[in-house]
Amino acid sequence: MIYSDAVQEILRLGGDGKRVMPLAGSLALDDAVGRLLKKAQAPELFPGARHPEAALSGLWLYFSRLDESHEISQNIHSVEGRFWHGIMHRREPDAGNAAYWFRRVGRHPVFEELAEAAGVARWDPFAFIDQCEEAWRKPGSAMEKDAMELQLKEWRLLFAWCARSGA
Numbered sequence: 001m002i003y004s005d006a007v008q009e010i011l012r013l014g015g016d017g018k019r020v021m022p023l024a025g026s027l028a029l030d031d032a033v034g035r036l037l038k039k040a041q042a043p044e045l046f047p048g049a050r051h052p053e054a055a056l057s058g059l060w061l062y063f064s065r066l067d068e069s070h071e072i073s074q075n076i077h078s079v080e081g082r083f084w085h086g087i088m089h090r091r092e093p094d095a096g097n098a099a100y101w102f103r104r105v106g107r108h109p110v111f112e113e114l115a116e117a118a119g120v121a122r123w124d125p126f127a128f129i130d131q132c133e134e135a136w137r138k139p140g141s142a143m144e145k146d147a148m149e150l151q152l153k154e155w156r157l158l159f160a161w162c163a164r165s166g167a
């Protein structure tokens with residue numbers, strides 16, 4: 001998917017949207033990324049997007065800025081806001097709170113592609129919460145690597161869903 005020049009510039013500073021994110025916790029934000037994101041306005045970054053605010057929440061999350069992502073997602077009263085909110089709590093890590101938000105998501109159109117990426121018949125966000133919780137306790141393990149790669153696929157699918165045109 002092609003994003004606006006501003007979004008592409010921001011993503012370039014973080015591996016072009018291909019960098020795996022930690023399963024738990026926040027990271028220090030590069031000053032250049034921080035300046036760009038702090039002045040970012042969702043409608044300008046994501047013109048014509050189906051869910052620009054949700055995409056902005058996801059962008060903050062990509063750069064492991066949980067507080068900033070949370071501030072946005074908790075004020076989005078849509079399935080996408082709840083989805084980002086659930087991911088953010090999973091990464092705190094707060095499995096119980098993440099499960100609460102995923103119960104409020106129900107089914108989402110990206111679940112089918114996530115199931116395919118995970119090699120399962122049906123995507124189960126609750127099983128993924130458990131997988132991530134177990135994996136972050138085993139740093140450097142194959143389990144952690146697999147969970148981080150699947151988390152990135154989840155991020156990319158939901159980000160593209162939110163950022164693409166709803167028309």
